[in-house]
Amino acid sequence: MxxxxxxxxxxxxxxxxxxxxxxxxxxxxxxxxxxxxxxxILYGIFSVFGTTINIFEISSLVVQETLCKRGNILLVNQALANLLISALLFPVMCVAILAGLQKEDFVCQWEWHTALVCFLVTVMNYLCISVENYLRTCRKENHFYDTCCGVQLLLSLILGTWAAAVSCVTTLVILQKGPNLCQKTFENSTMLFVFFVPVFLTCAVFAKAVYEQRSITHSLSQQNSLGSRDETLQRHLLNSNVIAFTLFLCFWLPFLISLTLHSTTAIPSVTTIHQLFTLAQIYSCVCGMMYAFTHDSFRQGYMYLIRYLCCKTRGELSKIMTSENKRGAVRVHIGMETRVGDRSRKFSRISSALSHYETNNTKCEEFL
Incomplete structure (x- = not known):
C-alpha cells in the first residue's frame, strides 16, 4: 500500500x-x-510603400515630357537599386518572420549581401549622376555634353555598376573576407574605407556643379534673365539630386561608421549596429518621395499617376504630354471630326438606299 x-x-x-x-x-x-x-508590420509597410514610390519614380521619368532626358536614365538605375530592397529584400524578410526563420543564417546572409549590392550600385551610380549633371549644367556648350554622355556610354555605365557590385559581393562570399554582420566578424571593416573614395569624389563634383551653377544664375540675374526653361528644370533637378545624395549619406554613414568603430574599439553593440543597418535600408523607401517634395515635375507626375490609378480613365493620361490649350483644341477637333464623319456616313447610307429604291422603282415601271 x-x-x-x-x-x-x-x-x-x-x-x-x-x-x-x-x-x-x-x-x-x-x-x-x-x-x-x-x-x-514595419517590413510590410516599408515594402509596399517603397515599391510603390520607386515605381512612381520610374513611371514619372517615362511619362513626364520634361523628365524624358537622356541622362535621367541614371535615375532609373537608382530606382531599380532601391527596388532591389523594397520589392525583393523586405518581402523575403516578412516571409522569414512568418515562417519563424528570421534567425537562420541563410536569411541573414541574404539580407546582408543584397543590401551590400544595393549600397555599391547606389554609390557608383551617384558618382555617374554627379558627373552627368555637372556636364549638362556647366559644360553644355560646344556639344561637349553630347560627346561625353552618349546613350551607349550611359548604358555601359549602368551595366558596369551592376557587374562591379555583384562581382565584389561574390568575391567577398567566396573568399570569406570583409565584414560580415551575420557571423559578427568585423576585423576587416577597414576595407570599407575604399568605398569612401567614390563618395568623396561625388561630393566634390556636386559641390563644383552647385558653385558654378550659382555663378551662372547670378550672371543671368544681373542681365534680368532666368535662362531657358530647360536650364531652369536642370538646375532644379541638380538640387534634387544633391539633396538625395545628402539623404543617402545620412542613412548609410552612421551604419558604416559604427561598423568600423566596432572593429577597433567594440564600443557600439551588435544590437545597435543591426538597428542602424535596418535604418540604412529604409533609405530605399524614402528616396523617391524626396524627389516629389523637391521637384515640381516629379510631384506633377506622381499626382497624375495617382489620379490615373485611382480616379481617371486611360484617356486622361495623354494630358501629361501636351499643354492645356492644345488639349482642348485637339479634343474638340477630334470630337467634331468623329461626329461629322458619322453624320456623313449616315447621310451616304440614306442616299444610297434612296437611290437604290428609285432605281428599283424605275425598273419596275419599265418592266410594266
Missing part, C-alpha cells in the same frame, strides 16, 4: 512538472511571437 501511494504521488509530481514546463514554453513562445509582430 505504501509503495502504491508513493508511485501515485511521484506520477502526480511528474505530470505537474510536465504541465508547468509546457506552460512556461508556451508563454515564452507567445512572447517571442509577439516580439516579431512589430518587425513584421
Amino acid at each position: 505504501e509503495s502504491s501511494s508513493y508511485k501515485s504521488q511521484s506520477d502526480d509530481l511528474a505530470s505537474n512538472g510536465n504541465i508547468s514546463n509546457y506552460n512556461s514554453t508556451k508563454i515564452e513562445y507567445v512572447k517571442s511571437r509577439n516580439n516579431e509582430v512589430g518587425p513584421l
Whole structure:
C-alpha cells in the first residue's frame, strides 16, 4: 500500500512538472511571437510603400515630357537599386518572420549581401549622376555634353555598376573576407574605407556643379534673365539630386561608421549596429518621395499617376504630354471630326438606299 501511494504521488509530481514546463514554453513562445509582430508590420509597410514610390519614380521619368532626358536614365538605375530592397529584400524578410526563420543564417546572409549590392550600385551610380549633371549644367556648350554622355556610354555605365557590385559581393562570399554582420566578424571593416573614395569624389563634383551653377544664375540675374526653361528644370533637378545624395549619406554613414568603430574599439553593440543597418535600408523607401517634395515635375507626375490609378480613365493620361490649350483644341477637333464623319456616313447610307429604291422603282415601271 505504501509503495502504491508513493508511485501515485511521484506520477502526480511528474505530470505537474510536465504541465508547468509546457506552460512556461508556451508563454515564452507567445512572447517571442509577439516580439516579431512589430518587425513584421514595419517590413510590410516599408515594402509596399517603397515599391510603390520607386515605381512612381520610374513611371514619372517615362511619362513626364520634361523628365524624358537622356541622362535621367541614371535615375532609373537608382530606382531599380532601391527596388532591389523594397520589392525583393523586405518581402523575403516578412516571409522569414512568418515562417519563424528570421534567425537562420541563410536569411541573414541574404539580407546582408543584397543590401551590400544595393549600397555599391547606389554609390557608383551617384558618382555617374554627379558627373552627368555637372556636364549638362556647366559644360553644355560646344556639344561637349553630347560627346561625353552618349546613350551607349550611359548604358555601359549602368551595366558596369551592376557587374562591379555583384562581382565584389561574390568575391567577398567566396573568399570569406570583409565584414560580415551575420557571423559578427568585423576585423576587416577597414576595407570599407575604399568605398569612401567614390563618395568623396561625388561630393566634390556636386559641390563644383552647385558653385558654378550659382555663378551662372547670378550672371543671368544681373542681365534680368532666368535662362531657358530647360536650364531652369536642370538646375532644379541638380538640387534634387544633391539633396538625395545628402539623404543617402545620412542613412548609410552612421551604419558604416559604427561598423568600423566596432572593429577597433567594440564600443557600439551588435544590437545597435543591426538597428542602424535596418535604418540604412529604409533609405530605399524614402528616396523617391524626396524627389516629389523637391521637384515640381516629379510631384506633377506622381499626382497624375495617382489620379490615373485611382480616379481617371486611360484617356486622361495623354494630358501629361501636351499643354492645356492644345488639349482642348485637339479634343474638340477630334470630337467634331468623329461626329461629322458619322453624320456623313449616315447621310451616304440614306442616299444610297434612296437611290437604290428609285432605281428599283424605275425598273419596275419599265418592266410594266
